[in-house]
Amino acid sequence: MECMFACSRRVGRGGFDKSAIFVRSAGGMEHGFVIVVCRACENPPCAKVCPTDALREREGGGVILDEDKCIGCGNCAEACIMGAIFWDDEKNKPIVCKYCGNCTNYCVHDVISLVEAEAGA
């Protein structure tokens, strides 16, 4: 869970409610863990269902959120079957991964890393 806390620290928070990455067990710790994070899909469904174009594709993968345009409808979170669109209850807006890679700096067990991937690969 180091990655979750690292993601929250970016915005000066202790905790994880601003985190764009999430770790949970795969149904109990005996089954190991699942890391939920944006996988930078091509043609991202979250952006497709945004009624105000607040979410647009980011160059190099992922999406960018324009908070001014966002109306907090939650369509994006519903459309992401990975569960990788998190929700900021205070702002009532989505939290999306910015691909800054900060989380990877704190994963000492080399589970996650930030890599360049070619489109279509």
Next chain:
Amino acid sequence: MQSKDMNRVLYINLTKRATSVERRGDLFDEYLGGTGVAIKLLEEECPRGIDPLSADNSIIFAVGPLSALYPSASKTVAMFKSPLTGNLGESHCGGRSAMAIKFAGYGAIVIKGASDIPVYLAIHGDDIHFRDASSIWGVEAQTVGRILREVEPGSGVRSIIRIGSAGEKQVRYACAVCETYRHFGRLGLGAVMGSKNLKALVISADKSLELPKAKRKDYKKVYDELQGVVVKTDAMEKYHDLGTAGKIYDLNKIGGMAYKNLESGQAPEEIARELAGENFAEKVLSRRVSCAHCPVGCIHLASLREMYEPGYYFKTSIIPYDNETIYSLGFMLGMTKVEDYLRLIDVVDRRGMDAISTGVILAWATEAYEKGLITKEHTDGLELRWGDVQVYSEAIRKIVRMPTEFYRDLARGVEHASSVYGGQDYALAFGGNEMPEYHTGIACYLNNLAGARHSHLDSAGYDLDQKLLGKEFTLEEVVEKLLKEEEWRQILSSLVVCFFARKVYTPAVIPKALDAIGVKGWTSEKLEELGREIHRAKMNFKFREGFNLDTIRIPKRIFEVPTPHGLLKEEELRKALAIYKERIGSG
């Protein structure tokens, strides 16, 4: 949601099914959190001389200012009056408990009274429910976790603390199981929960902490500094690679390992190789996991593949192993195979018993059976025999089911059982608490006699013994070193950081870490002073409840088997205890 105040104490009254929240800045400002705050709350909530298994007992869970904000600040402190020793019950646990309590918005949770029917508590931030636990009463600790995972929210950010059948039946050394593989192990928290008809707590986090804007750079700096030390020092390597089991072989080699109820301080070479961390890693290690917000990953899980019926019917169980339980259920019971030890720990874990106490009690029972003090009539037909995993598994089941008076006595601990059946000379308990792993010399036994729980959780006497090997030392020096260590550890457990990170959280760095999250005014001197104060408060609670260093029973066996320092003399140990008593100035 953010929480502006982590000094809130949640009071839960199970009798009245009522809850309330109080801000206790008075306690948290002065005593930090964790152990410091918990002992103060226990003083307030636990009347003198009560029956630990009555509704009058209180359970305190406390976290601290560093909890879930810094690496390896991952433990929760539980305090209660112990049904095993009759005085201070203190137990620590990691898993996700500290993170969940902290970000549910509490510094501590106080549970009082007793429910008339089985209940479990669902604490989702400020939303608290008493739920009927009748349908999960009698269900094994692991299964309870699975069921509650499915019916309660908070996946990934919650802690599930529950008891098995041992807790329900009030076996005095029943533990509370947390996140399946972690435990509030020692001194009977599970029995206290059972006596309150409290099957489980589900605590989930819904808040975070806004750090002071002016301090954010400092926070990141201190965080990275601490993380760097945790990750790069040997602390990480030692606990991550082989885990705590990594030191088994060497401890046995120097003759500091209690084998077969301390018949010897050393198991034969082939046993030591079989039960060493290296062998576990090669044969059965299947996964290493961490507590929430800890980079170390010391929790070692084995996978055990077994045929449960002929015809290729296999099952694979994931079973945790570590140092102290390899001692108690492995070495003490003369196990000869890794797989047998794992089977035994699985039986113990499902019922939710303290593995250390269980092993020591069965080891005494085996020796007493060999010597004819107890017979098949007592044991309900079981022939207790070193290394016999089937018989021991059955005996553990019987301790919980209590089919005869003998098992009812075993369920009250080895101090009690040996007072009924004899064999006190080799009943390895200190102050009513069954012995931890080490037979290293005078410091470890002083630790067992005067400390609040066991070995590294108090003053690491075993460590001091090993450092003193081949050196000249006085009893005064040993007492002084142990006391200083134990006093300092009160600070670590008030912050609350895991003791495995004790070399990371130094007196110099702690004030900086506190300041960076807005807790001002601490210096290393002030911390050391507070450590002394908290330690005295804990000792005073023990003395108040009848603990006495003059009359404490010392089993003769420990003087009959050479330690790495040679034979320990009773008069030396008594002398050291007298010095200890004088130094702390009461009792």
